Amino acid sequence: MKQMEEMILREGQVLSDDILKVGSFLNQNIDTDLLYATGNEIARLYEGCEITKILTIEASGIAIAAAAGMAMGVPVLFAKKHRTSNVDGNTYTASVHSFTHNEDYNVIVSRDYLHSDDKVLLVDDFLANGHALRGLIALCDQAGAEVTGVAIAIEKCFAGAGDKLRAEGVRIESLAAIESMSREKIVFRS
Numbered sequence: 001m002k003q004m005e006e007m008i009l010r011e012g013q014v015l016s017d018d019i020l021k022v023g024s025f026l027n028q029n030i031d032t033d034l035l036y037a038t039g040n041e042i043a044r045l046y047e048g049c050e051i052t053k054i055l056t057i058e059a060s061g062i063a064i065a066a067a068a069g070m071a072m073g074v075p076v077l078f079a080k081k082h083r084t085s086n087v088d089g090n091t092y093t094a095s096v097h098s099f100t101h102n103e104d105y106n107v108i109v110s111r112d113y114l115h116s117d118d119k120v121l122l123v124d125d126f127l128a129n130g131h132a133l134r135g136l137i138a139l140c141d142q143a144g145a146e147v148t149g150v151a152i153a154i155e156k157c158f159a160g161a162g163d164k165l166r167a168e169g170v171r172i173e174s175l176a177a178i179e180s181m182s183r184e185k186i187v188f189r190s
């Protein structure tokens, strides 16, 4: 998606070889024109797929998921993050390794909101090593729900997890796919 790539080039800050800061338009201060276009693009990509639910992870996935949910007319569910393993019994739970904090945490969703007849679209802001995504897939597996596909705002292709998941049969659509990045240059996958 051209608009996402252009915004990354204009506003994104490469903090180190593997961290891209997008706080000025996606993660903290949200550019609503871009968000609106992102929701519409995700809806276009998954048109006709009969998605019944979007699942994301708090906090930075929620705005993107909500934009896509509104464009598609489907509900949005977000997995909550818990530091401890003490969670009440009425939940699906999976362990995730945090890319940004380098620690493990649990993601949980209530069993009331994810069901075996759901066709789920997973949404997140970034795909790097795939831990967050695999956690969301595990929640769907526990519920017996189908993972129809994944929509990611920014994939860091050089981390390799996106292509590995694709090879495992997961449909992944990235709105901007970064092949390589440094403080001097960001190169997108064509």
Ligand code: 5GP
Residues within 6 Å of the ligand: 018, 019, 020, 021, 022, 027, 057, 060, 097, 098, 099, 100, 124, 125, 126, 127, 128, 129, 130, 131, 132, 133, 161
């Ligand atoms: P993964 O689990 O795929 O390694 O990383 C994905 C998660 O880590 C996303 O939910 C995102 O919040 C965070 N993340 C990964 N890479 C970046 C990055 O370069 N910048 C920011 N702001 N967050 C990232």
